[in-house]
Amino acid sequence: MEAGLPLPSSSLSQLILTQDDLKKIAAYKAVEYIESGMVLGLGTGSTAKHAVDRIGKLLRQGKLKDIVGIPTSKKTHEQALSLGIPLSDLDSHPVVDLAIDGADEVDPYLNLVKGRGGSLLREKMVEGACKKFVVIVDESKLVNYIGGSGLAMPVEASESLSGIWLRCKAQNFGRKG
Ligand SMILES: O=C[C@H](O)[C@H](O)[C@H](O)COP(=O)(O)O
Numbered sequence: 001m002e003a004g005l006p007l008p009s010s011s012l013s014q015l016i017l018t019q020d021d022l023k024k025i026a027a028y029k030a031v032e033y034i035e036s037g038m039v040l041g042l043g044t045g046s047t048a049k050h051a052v053d054r055i056g057k058l059l060r061q062g063k064l065k066d067i068v069g070i071p072t073s074k075k076t077h078e079q080a081l082s083l084g085i086p087l088s089d090l091d092s093h094p095v096v097d098l099a100i101d102g103a104d105e106v107d108p109y110l111n112l113v114k115g116r117g118g119s120l121l122r123e124k125m126v127e128g129a130c131k132k133f134v135v136i137v138d139e140s141k142l143v144n145y146i147g148g149s150g151l152a153m154p155v156e157a158s159e160s161l162s163g164i165w166l167r168c169k170a171q172n173f174g175r176k177g
Pocket residue numbers: 043044045046047048101102103104113114115116117118119120123
């Protein structure tokens with residue numbers, strides 16, 4: 001199905017949408033928030049991929065102009081390059097106008113689990129620098145509580161991060177350094 005909304009209402013009752021169709025519809029809706037000239041955070045995963053495809057198409061059609069994309073993974077970098085989306089990084093563009101990405105879980109308070117696709121750290125860097133963050137999910141990602149899917153929980157570990165944690169802990173005990 002080509003998810004070019006709106007769908008004709010007469011055929012709605014006969015449509016059976018796949019999970020991928022739903023991802024695409026959500027992704028295309030998010031892309032409507034993009035304006036020419038924006039610096040965009042480009043998410044990772046099977047849902048965000050539809051958004052990146054759509055951005056590439058709108059650029060080719062001349063409906064979007066002067067977009068700069070900041071990818072959140074090597075895979076997204078390669079996809080965007082193949083679509084001709086101009087790319088940059090946070091050093092050159094420390095403020096991102098809008099980021100679009102999927103999520104692994106969303107609870108009723110809009111808390112998220114992200115990173116099951118393996119790009120948690122870069123996503124946090126890019127999406128933490130954005131003015132607006134649009135998260136696109138199909139209903140399979142909705143949970144009553146974080147962890148409710150019962151699937152793996154992405155965990156981030158690095159020497160520098162544990163260093164930060166140790167420093168915070170030391171300060172809590174009233175020590176410096
Ligand atoms: O690291 C991956 C990202 O957080 C993805 O946005 C997340 O895993 C959702 O991916 P998908 O859209 O493929 O379900």
